[in-house]
Amino acid sequence: MIRTLLLLALCLVCLPAGAQSDPAADAQTLKQRALELNRDLLILEEELLxxxxxxxxxxxxxxxxxxxxxxxxxxxxxxxxxxxELYTDNQVDALIRGGVQKLYLGNIKSGAHEISAFFTGEGPQGQPYKRAASLQVEKTTAPLVLELKIVDSTAKLQPVFEIKQWEL
Incomplete structure (x- = not known):
């Protein structure tokens, strides 16, 4: 509802009274402004939530x-x-090529928390492989950003699963 009202207000502001102009250019300008407004609303929504x-x-x-x-x-x-999250071959390929996936965005109270991640897949010889990683964190007033990393260990000839806390 708020988006609709803001879009309507944007339309009224963008269309000057009695002006003679190219309708295609006006439509393109209106589309661009609507996209910018939508982006701003999404950012505001994320900051509020x-x-x-x-x-x-x-x-x-x-x-x-x-x-x-x-x-x-x-x-x-x-x-x-x-x-x-269940992964397709295409998603795994994107991660292998350097992609990073946002798994979760949420809220937690300040204080001590335990983050645990459980990974399921196939191991070195095609056998079923299930491992876990956990990390004790202290939530402060700053945002908490964590990376779940799956890294090959050539020394152990097996994967290593870890959780890394990013410093902002």
Missing amino acids: YPPSSQIALYLSMDVAEYFALDAVKVKIDDTFVTS
Whole structure:
């Protein structure tokens, strides 16, 4: 509803009374302004829903994946599962090529928390592989940003799963 009203207001502002101009150019300008307004509204919505003082964001990244083929990830904060994801071959390929996926964006209270991630897939010889990683974190008033990393260990000839806290 708010978006509709703002879009209507934008339309009224963009169309000057009695002006003779190219309708295609006006339409393109209106589309561009509507996109900018939509972007601004999404940013405002995210800031309102996830204020920095309680925000937590979780991302997933992957290495070469010579020793692990990812099928699924589940994430738990304290004793509550907050997200799970099943992966297609295309998604795994994007992660291997350096992509980073936003797994979760939410709110938590300040204080101590345990973040646990459960990884499921195929191991080095094609056998089923299930591993977990966990990290104790202290939530402050700053946003908490964590990266779940899957890295090949050539020394161990197996994958290593870790959770890294980003410093902002």
